[in-house]
Amino acid sequence: MTYLKEISVQHILDAITADDATSEDFASLALPESYRAAVVRKDEVEMFQGQESRDKDPRKSLHVDEVALPELGPGEVFVGVMASAINYNTVWTSIFEPVSTFGFLERYGRLSELTKRHDLPYHIVGSDLSGVVLRTGPGVTKWKPGDRVVAHCLSVELEAADGHDDTMMDPEQRIWGFETNFGGLAEVAMVKANQLMPKPEHLTWEEAASPGLVNCTAYRQLVSKNGGNMKQGDNVLIWGASGGLGGFATQYVLNGGGTPICVVSNEEKAEICRSMGAEHIINRSEENYRFWKDEHNQDPKEWLRFGRKIRELTGGEDIDIVFEHPGRETFGASVFVTRKGGTITTCASTSGYMHQYDNRYLWMNLKRIISSHFANYRESWEANRLVAQGKIHPTLSRTYSLDEVGQATLDVHRNAHQGKVGVLCLAPEEGMGVRNDEMRATHLEAINRFRGV
Template identity: 85%
Template sequence: MQNILDAILAGDTTAEDFAALDLPETYRAVTVHKDEVDMFEGLESRDKDPRKSLHLDDVPLPELGPGEAYVAVMASAINYNTVWTSIFEPVSTFGFLERYGRLSPLAKRHDLPYHVVGSDLAGVVLKTGPGVHSWQPGTEVVAHCLSVELEHPDGHGDTMLDPEQRIWGFETNFGGLAQIALVKANQLMPKPAHLTWEEAASPGLVNCTAYRQLVSKNGGDMKQGDNVLIWGASGGLGGFATQYALNGGATPICVVSNDEKAEICRSMGAELIINRSEEGYRFWKDERTQDPREWKRFGAKIRELTGGEDIDIVFEHPGRETFGASVYVTRKGGTITTCASTSGFMHEYDNRYLWMNLKRIISSHFANYRESWEANRLIAKGRIHPTLSRTYALDEVGQAALDVHQNAHQGKVGVLCLAPEEGLGVRDEEMRAQHIDAINRFRGV
């Protein structure tokens, strides 16, 4: 791997020189093991420790297929799907790999007794397979995590509707928490030139997800003047949703859990903030019973902040804990967009407030290539900024995943893969200087 890293760090290596590099037979990668899927049996989710299940292994370099690319991964990031993979919830990801492996002889590569995880990357193209024309060795890239086959008509209006749609590094193998990743070439996008490797890697999954869920016509279709309720407004998803609301002329109503997170929202330009710790909302009386009085109290607080207006769009991702309140506070004819469900997948709400007031629930899952490209373009133009708060080494991924699992992090947590240190990879220092405060907004929080 050293010759690859040297070529990247040199800064003047030609495409021909990159193409001529010898690729290793094995590379270092973060994995979970199929023979350990029962290791946490009997434990509550909160007690499952990713440090025990995530391994740093030497794995064979997979065969490169048509339409694919090897990418030298300089940096990656932690997402909740890596946490779910590491604790084998809600199901083991090896079922995904087995099903994918039955699709074709080429897909069979993914069905292995280990799973290389990770759904973000920033790095350099090393080699491309037959049929790839747009990406040359040596090109600096980021990757979105949508993997599709597009052999079925359903995927050609919106690729997220492809029956063979998968999330790379979660439902496929050879993900980004590694020295080398295998991706489809149509996952690649240009690396923003003013960002470091770790900063460029961190937006990927959450930035594209937030764009589709809130901005795209496939999600909330947000417009100027909309009141947008954003749960976890300074977090991995919410931090981008807050930026998109502000950038698009909407008014974010930011829900946070402490003063520090409230201050982050204010630094982004948000003014209407609800601190759940101060307000003491308890939407559930017990595990089975919600409290509509708390929904009403929450709605009254929103109207107090907005001057009597209700919510046009709810950016919903906590799930079970908040969903009843989200449906209640949305205006007549308004929209609840939902993904993730980090507090639980079994949502409950009072359907009277939905059906009689013509509200809509829209499901949203990651983003198609066009939406991902637009989201990355806004990063590259300095309109939207990374939310990176801390970066770990590749051999510390277990601890990084535990921090995310325990919500002991803020924004996004990055991981250095081949990059030997933070701060490398910036190609446009002038643009970086213009946005340095926004880029560093989440640092050290």
């Protein structure tokens, strides 16, 4: 059985790398009964009990196992995954924080006979992919075998009215590969057909896989009317401005006629922001801000000092929009430095979930805090379209093999990375998958901006 499985996976790769394989060729491929995937195991959820978050090692909890190919349901698609990427949700899954994701799978499994397939003793992780459609389930009309695709990670049922204005409002909204099973860090992934988008053809497989989650998240949080609704001339404070999320936020502000005020932690990251065109940089290691006096008390004098630095850079103006994602460590300062009537958008809490801020600076100055979580279908398409047009570029810095997924996740966990970290799945090496060399040559410097950092 293992021998037959290996031949089948190799046939998939051969078809993907062939220049003349047709849709009919892909449709006739024999699919494997099992495939390799990065998983966490349900019987190991207590393995880090008693350890501090920083000490939990994803290399111990993430395994590359043989898993069974699930049954394909209506509206679903199998994708041969050439590459994927690491996000913070993979870190959270791997260290079983803030809760074990098996609770998500159990709840989803109770929804219907179809969703019961997701409730397994292992969780296949990963919320990004680039690859090729292998099979389509009943009712799929937009995509066919052989289509080269990327996937966004929004999974919805859309049986309730709530999600038909904004799909993120669906009561059954989930993030694929985090709150559902059969994710992208695998040789094969199962997604809903409405998650698929065309692969930007001037990018390699690993480059095309890397924007997905963070690019769509940044678009909604900053550009969309559901988020910051940024306009020309806005001063936008971007925490971690050269990181996975911040690297896209910086690009969107520059493209949209705004002024990014980029907060980074060292000069190397500052240079990345400058190379994108940003002029206003705050290097935290040089300024040595200490927003917290101790574990329980913040220091408003440091907020004031931070605000003075911002005004020094902007010619006396305050912040219109804050692109927030660190959370606890920075949130008090973010609320304070925002102008009267300004907006703080938040999509994450990588430094802690329990935010504290002085509410007087919020209510008396009519500021707004807007929560933003991933992106709806339309926003995802718009974000991917900008990548395909070469107006927004990947932030990929390094790529690992699927067997090294634990190390790749550890890098992100310890912030020992820059931009996005990619993972090769079926692709045997980097640099494959480009079909528009002319366009690529035009943008090569921007595409490689984060490489080697």
